[in-house]
Amino acid sequence: MNDPGLDGPIGNADERVKEEYHDEREDEDDTDPDEDEEQNYLIPTRWWYASTACPLAAGTFGPMANAFSICALVENWRVYVPPGGSADHGIDVKDPRWLIAINAVSLACALIANLSLLLNMARRVPFAIAQPITIIGFWVASVLLIALISVANTSIFDLPNGENKGLSGAYYYAIFAAGLYQIISYLMCATVYGAYTGHYSKEFKLTVAQRTLMLQTISFLVWQHLWALGYSHIEGWHYLDAVYWADFTSLTIGVGGTFVPKTHTGRSLLFFFALGGVVILGLLVGSIRSLVLDRGKEKIEARMTEKARQRLVHRVARAIERQDKAPKRPLNFLHIHKLNDTIRKALVLQPGTEKMTEKTRRHYEFEAMRRIQYVASARRRYFSLCISVFAFAFLWFIGALVFYKAEYTQNWSYFACIYFSYTTLLTIGYGDYEPMSHAGKAFFVFWTLLAIPTLTILISNMGDTVVKWVKDVTIWVGEVTVLPSSESTILDRLKYGALKAIFGKRVARERHTQRISARQGRDEDTEAGENVAQPPGRILGLKQLRKRHKQDKQKSRDTMDPNERLAADYAEEEGNEEEDAKQHGNKVAEDEHHLRRQLLEEIRKVYADSNAAEPKQYTYDEWVYYIALLGQDEGDSKYHRQPNAADDAPGSHSGKGHASGPDSPTSPKSQRHMASLDDDGPLPDPESFQWSWVGQRSPLMNEKSEPEWLLDRLFRKLEASLQKQLPANDGSTPPQRNGDTNRERPESAQSSSTEAALEVSPSDWSEKVNDEKKELG
Template structure:
C-alpha cells in the first residue's frame, strides 16, 4: 500500500481500511510467505548478485583506470629489477582499445547504479550493464593476451618486463567477467518470474555500495596526491595508500619523506580508517544480518520438515533432537495444552536450527578466510620467485598481512605481486569481518559460557550449588536438547514428556490453563489507570459493551507501547507460550478455541504409516487431530501453507477471512522473516486500526455491529478482578444468561 503522502488526505487510508480491512494484511502475509518459501538461490539472484556487482564494479573501474593511465611494459636497466624499470610507451592502438573498454565499463556501472536508484528501468539498464561489463572484459582479455606475446617485446627478452598496469588489467578483466555473469543470473531469474523485475535492495544496501565507491575514490585520490608530493609512480603510491589505510604497515620502501607528505598523513590516515569502518559496519549490519536471517529461516524450515517426518503414530513419539525423543500424543489434552506442546516443539526446532546456522556460518567463513590465506600465499610465492620466497615464507607473509600485524620483514617487490596485494587486501576486509562476527556468535560465546560454568564450580557457585550444576550439565550432555521457557529449563508441558517417563497429567476437561491466569493478571494491571475513567463512566450508565470496548482499546495501546521497546532489542526477544497466548487473545485468536487452529501438518510418509497402523489395528491408534492429515499430497510433499483451511472469524472485534494455522506449520509466527516482536506489533496495530474504523462507522451512524472484544472488564470482574460488577452484570449472572453474550453483537 502506497504512502498517502502529504497531499493525499489521511482519510483515504482510513476508508481503505474500512472497505477491506484485510486486503493489505493478507497481501503482506502472502508476500512474506513467498519470500520465506522461495529457495535461497533466488534470493541470491535477486539481491546478492546486484549487491556484489554494485560493490565490485567500482573497484574494477578503478583498476581499469590504473591499466589505462600507465604503460604496460618497462625496460630493466642492468643491475636493477623490474620494480625500478623504466616505462616504455604503449602503442596507440593499445591505448585506444584500453580507453574504449573503460568507457564500456563506466557506462555499465552507471547503468547499474541508475537502475538500483530506480532512475532507469530494468529492461533498459540490464542489457547495457551486461553488455558493457562483458565487452570490457573481452577487450581487456584480448589486450593482455597480445601483450604477453613476444611481438610486444616482453619476456623471454631479459631486459623487458610487464608493468603493474598490465596485471591491474588482468584483475579488472576477471572482475568484469564475473559480475557480468552474476547479472545474467539476475535477469534470468526475473524473466522466469521468481521475483519482480527490479532490485529489492534496501537503502542500507545501496549505502554499502556508495561507501565502497567513496573508499575507492579516496584511495585513488590519495595515491594521486602522494605520487605528486613524494615523486612516486602512481601505482606505487596506490600500493602505499592501500597498506596504509588498511593499517597493514608492512614497512615498505615507500614512506613519506617530505614535511608536506608527513603532515597530510594525519588527516588522510584518519579519514581512511573512518571510511573503512563505515564499510565494515555496513557489511556487518547488512550482509551478515540479512544472510544470517535468510539462512536461519531456511534451516528452520528444513528442520521442521525433518522433525515432522519423525512422528511415530504407533508409539506416539517425535524426534526433536539427535538424542531427544519425546512423547507426542494429543489424545486427552485440552486445546491449550495441545497448542502448548506444539509451541515448545517448534521452539526447540528454532533453537536447533539457529545453533546449526551459527556453526555452519562459522565453517563457511573460516573456509573462505583459509582459502584467501592459502591461495594468496600461492600467488605471492609465484610472483616473488626472484626474491627467493618459499611457499612457507609466502604463507607467513600472507598471515601477518591478513591480521594486519605487518612485521615488514617481507614485502612484495614484483610488478605482479603489488597489484595482487592491493586486490587481495581489499577482499580480506569483508572476509575477516564476517569471520570475526561468526566467531563472536560461536567460539567466543562458547568460551564465555564455559568460563561461567567453571566459575560456578569453583569460586562463583550458583544458588543451587555445585552438585546441582554438575547434574544439570550431565543431563544436558546425555539428553541433548531440553524444552525451555524464557531460556530456563522447566518441566515439560502436558503431552510432551521425555520418552520413558509417565504422562499422567492433562485432560481435555481440564480448565484454567496457566496462560489464562497470566493473561488475566496482565490485563488487570491496566484496570486502575486514570485513562479508564471514560470506560468506567460508560459502565455506570449501564452500557457494559461500550465500557469493554473502551477498555480493550486502552489495553491495545498500552501493549503496543511495550512492544515497541522489544522490536529493536538484540538479540531479538523470544516470548514464552503464556505471553504468546496473551497477545493472540488480544487479536482475537484464543489458544483455547479449537475452531481457530489446525492439526500439525504431518507429511505424506506419515499418512502411509497411519494408514498401515489402522489396517493392522496396532496400538489402538486414536482419531486425534494429529491423524487428520492432508490427503491431497500426491507423491510430493506439499507446503502445508497451501492446504491451510479458511474460516470466517473476528480478530479484535473485526471480521474477515483468515486462515487456520498450527505452531508447527509455515504460517506459524515462529517461522518467516519477522522477529516475534515485529509480528505481534504488526498484528496488534492492524487490530487497533480495524477497531478505529468500526468506531468511525458508529460515529457516522452507518449500519454495522459492535462485538464483544476478546478482552473485557466484564470477564475480569467475573473472576473477581478489577472492582465491583455493574448491576447489569449481576442481573445477567443471577438470570444465568449472557446479555449480548461473549462475542455478541449490538446493532448500531
C-alpha cells in the same frame, strides 16, 4: 487533531494516490502482505542470492574493478629490462596508441555499466533498461581487456631489436579488472534470469543502507586513489607504487620499508589521509556486517528452519499412516531433532483428542517448533563458521602461493610466504617481508581488498560461536564463584550454574523462581514471583491491569521512549473512559475500552521487545495470552489442525508467486488458512482458517521477528476496535466519546462483535484465571 481545513484535500489526495497505485498494479497478481512476508521467508536460498546478494556483490566489486582499470590505463604496460636486471626495476616503454584507445574504451564501458547499476538500485532507471546496459557494458569491458592481455604475451608486443621485455603492474591490474568484469556480468545475468522467470520482483528490493554499501565502496576507493595521485607527486613515486602505499596504510597493515613518506609535506598530510581512510573503512566494514551478514544469516537460518520443519511434517504424516499398520511402533519415524517421547506422541494426535487436553497438545507442538528453530540456528552458526574459516584459509594459503611465485627474485620460501600472508591478513605488519615485484604489489592490493569482507565475516561468525562460548563460560564461572548473584550459598550457585549449562538460561531461571517461591511459601503468581520471573501467559483481569498500570506510572516518564509515552497516555485515557462507561452501566462500552486499554499496554511491552538488541522469543504462555487478544483460544480445537504435508508439496511455495493448484499460496484454500490470526471482523467458520504451530502459517515461520509480528497484529486489532466507535452513517456525525455511540447500537450486535474480537469477555476473566492457576498447578 486534524486541521479542519485539511480534511478534504488530504482525503482527496489519498484517493488519488490509491487510484494511481491501483493503475500501476492492475496487471500484477493481488497478493496479501502476509503472503509476501511468507514468500520472502520461504524463498529458496539460491533465489535470495540472485535477487539480493548478486546485486550487492556487483555494486561492491564493480567500483573496485573500475579502480583497477584506471590503474591499467594510467601507466605503460611494458618495461625495458637491462641485461642482468629484473622487471621490478625496468625502464618504462611507451604503449602503442591502439592499446591506450582500447583500454580507454573498456574503462568507459565499465563506468557506464556501473553508473547504470547504481541508478537502477536508486530506482532512477527501470530494470528492463538498466540491466542490459549493465551486463553488456561489463562484458564488453572484460572482453576488450582480455584481448589486450592476450596480445601483450605475443610477439606483437615485443620491444624492437630483441631487447628484453618485462610487464609492469598495469598489466596485472588489467587481469584483475577483466576477471571482476566477467564475474559481475554473470552475476547480473543470474539476477535478470530469476526476475524474468518470476521468482522475485524485477525491481531491487534493497534497503537504503544496502544501496549505501556501493557508495561507501566508491568513496573508499576514490579516497585512496586521489591521495595516491597526490603522494606520487609529493614523494616522487610511480602512481601504482603510491596506490600500493595507500592500500597498506589505510588498511593499517603498515608493511613499511621502501614506500614511506620522507618529506615533511607527506608526513604532515598523513594525519588527514590515515584518519579519513580508517573512518571510511570502518563504515564499510559496518555495512558489510550489518547488511550482508545479518540479512544473509536470517535467510540461511530461515531456509534451514523450513527444511527441518518439512522433514518433521512429512515424518508426522508417515507416523500417522503407520498407526493402523504398526500401532506399536508408529513413532519410530519421529526420532528427529532429539524430540522426547511426549512431544512425539502429541504430534500424531488429532486436535480435540481425549487423550490429551488441547492446550497441552498445542504446547508440545509449540515446543517441537522451538526445537526445530534451535537446531536450525545451531546448524547455521557452525555451518557459517566452517564456511568462513575455509574462506580465510583459502585466502591465506592461495595468497602465500601467489607471493611465492611472484617474489621469486627475493628467494622467499613457501613458509616465509605463509608467515607474511598471516601477518598481513591480521594487520600485524612487521615489515620484515615486503613484496617488490610488479605482480606482487598489484596482487597485494587486490588480495587485501578481498580480505576486508572475508575477515569481517569470519570475526562475526566467531562472535556467534567460539567467542560467545568463551563469554558464557566466563560468566558461568563468575556466577558460581565471586560475581554478585541472587543465590545465597555456594551450593545454590553451583546448582543454578549446572542448570544453566545443561538446560539453558530460561529453564534455570524458571526452576530458580520455583525454588524462591517455595521458600517464601507463595505461589509463582504472587508479587514476589513476578519480580523474579513471572510467566506472563495469564488472561489478566481488571484488577491486575490496574495494578500493573499503577506500577508503570511510577516509572520516570523522562526515561520512556516517546512512542512508549504516547501509548501510556492513550492507555490512561482508555482507562478513564472505561471507568466512565462502568459508572453509566454500559457493559459493551466498558468491554471495548478495556480491550483497547489492554492492547495499548501490550503494544508498549512488545514495542520495547522489538527494540531490544536481540529479538525476544516468547514463551508458550505468552503466546496463549497474545493469541487470546487477537481473537482465538488455544484451548479450543476448532481453530487448530495438524501440520499438513500437502502444503509442503513441490511448487506450493516455490517463491514464484504464480504457483497454481489446490495447495498453492494463491489458491482459495491456502488463502483461507492464511486468515488465522488476522481476521478483525466477526470470526467466520473456524474450519476455514485452522492452523498449526508446526505449519507454514505458524507465527514462528515468518520473516519478521516475533515482537514485530505481534506488534503488527496488535495494531491491526486496535485499529479494528477503534473503527467500531465510528458512526455507521455517511460520516457527517462526529464520533461520540465515553461509549455514547455504542449505546445507540443494539446490545446484541455490540456483544457479538465484541466477543468475536475478544473471545473472552471481562466478566469471564476471573474464571479463566482460576482455571489456568489450577492447570498450571
